[in-house]
Amino acid sequence: MEYAVAVNDLTVAYHKKPVLWDIDLEIPSGVLMAIVGPNGAGKSTLIKTMLNMIKPVTGETRFWGEVYEKQRKNIGYVPQRGSVDWDFPTNVLDVVTMGTYGELGWFKRPGKKEKEIAIRALEKVDMLPFADRQISQLSGGQQQRVFLARALVQNADIYFMDEPFQGVDAKTERAIISLLRELRSIGKTVVVVHHDLQTVEEYFDWVTLLNKVIIASGPVEKVFNEENLMKAYKSKVDKLFS
Ligand SMILES: Nc1ncnc2c1ncn2[C@@H]1O[C@H](COP(=O)(O)OP(=O)(O)OP(=O)(O)O)[C@@H](O)[C@H]1O
Numbered sequence: 001m002e003y004a005v006a007v008n009d010l011t012v013a014y015h016k017k018p019v020l021w022d023i024d025l026e027i028p029s030g031v032l033m034a035i036v037g038p039n040g041a042g043k044s045t046l047i048k049t050m051l052n053m054i055k056p057v058t059g060e061t062r063f064w065g066e067v068y069e070k071q072r073k074n075i076g077y078v079p080q081r082g083s084v085d086w087d088f089p090t091n092v093l094d095v096v097t098m099g100t101y102g103e104l105g106w107f108k109r110p111g112k113k114e115k116e117i118a119i120r121a122l123e124k125v126d127m128l129p130f131a132d133r134q135i136s137q138l139s140g141g142q143q144q145r146v147f148l149a150r151a152l153v154q155n156a157d158i159y160f161m162d163e164p165f166q167g168v169d170a171k172t173e174r175a176i177i178s179l180l181r182e183l184r185s186i187g188k189t190v191v192v193v194h195h196d197l198q199t200v201e202e203y204f205d206w207v208t209l210l211n212k213v214i215i216a217s218g219p220v221e222k223v224f225n226e227e228n229l230m231k232a233y234k235s236k237v238d239k240l241f242s
Contacts, residue, residue: 003064004029004158004189005050010059012042012049019045021213023059027191032184033206034194037232041211043193044080047160051077063158076156078147080163081140092138092146093131096121099150114153121149126175141172148179158189165196177203200224 003026010023020042027033035043048054050061052068063071096118122128125145130138135146144164151159161180165173180190180203194200200207200220207224209215209232216223216231 002029003027005191006062006065007046007050008060008062010046010049010061011057012045012054013057014045018057019212020049020056023214025208025214025217027189028206029064029189030184030187031206032180032190032192032204033208034192034200034204035208035210036194036197036200037210037215041232043210044162046210047077047162047191047193051075051160073154074157076151076154076159078151078159078161078164081143081147081166083162087136090135091131092122092127092133092135093118095135095146096149096153099153117153118149121152122146124152125149125179140166141168144168144172144176148176152179156188158191159183160191162193163195164192165194197229 005025005027007023007025010020010025011018012020019040023046035046037043045054049056050068061068063075068075093115097114099121100114100117119128119131122131125148127142127145127149130142130146135143138146144167148164151161164176168176180192183190184205192204194204201224204220206218207220208217209223209228211232216228
């Protein structure tokens with residue numbers, strides 16, 4: 001099996017207090033994977049560390065056998081909506097067009113071609129009517145769609161998304177999941193920090209259960225079971241299976 005991502009012996013600490021322990025994780029190419037676990041389990045930290053935003057105490061992450069810097073162009077990231085400054089004075093089209101910078105390099109300005117790519121991506125997420133709108137004037141679901149469009153124009157091979165369904169309405173949630181499925185159908189790998197245990201089986205084919213350590217990781221039908229959920233969530237599981 002070809003692995004898109006291989007995490008080896010990763011330990012991460014904030015102020016010397018470890019929040020992730022001895023993480024070994026392999027993500028096969030082409031899966032639509034959820035990372036689930038209770039609040040504070042280290043889900044966001046895991047993604048950020050894999051993507052070089054946090055320096056681990058030990059361990060490393062490889063993408064198709066190479067370090068992050070070598071594969072940066074092939075890796076897309078959609079951060080948590082709350083972690084972004086939405087008051088920044090810029091419009092929707094520009095935010096998405098900026099997503100093409102990775103391919104352009106820093107010194108070339110985006111031209112007609114890049115704008116067209118951005119417009120197509122906005123169309124895909126149903127946000128073209130908002131192209132000229134300031135990003136500060138968008139709803140939560142609209143912001144999430146803009147982020148997705150921005151990730152799409154990057155044309156990465158793997159996407160990491162930190163809670164893309166948070167605070168969006170049912171219609172946006174359906175739009176996002178169908179987009180993620182489309183990405184998978186064209187061979188992309190998609191890794192999603194996900195909160196809603198009820199939808200894991202419907203949305204994803206691969207899952208990692210995390211609570212500071214890896215509890216289990218693999219095909220949903222194999223590892224998403226009561227025993228592993230109990231280990232990850234302890235008492236909260238009874239409710240899900242009742
Ligand atoms: N910048 C930081 N400085 C210090 N501690 C942090 C920092 N970021 C996160 N933490 C702590 O690290 C632990 C893991 O946090 P993280 O955000 O990765 O968890 P999570 O699983 O994504 O949580 P949630 O589901 O609540 O978003 C938590 O105990 C959190 O309080």
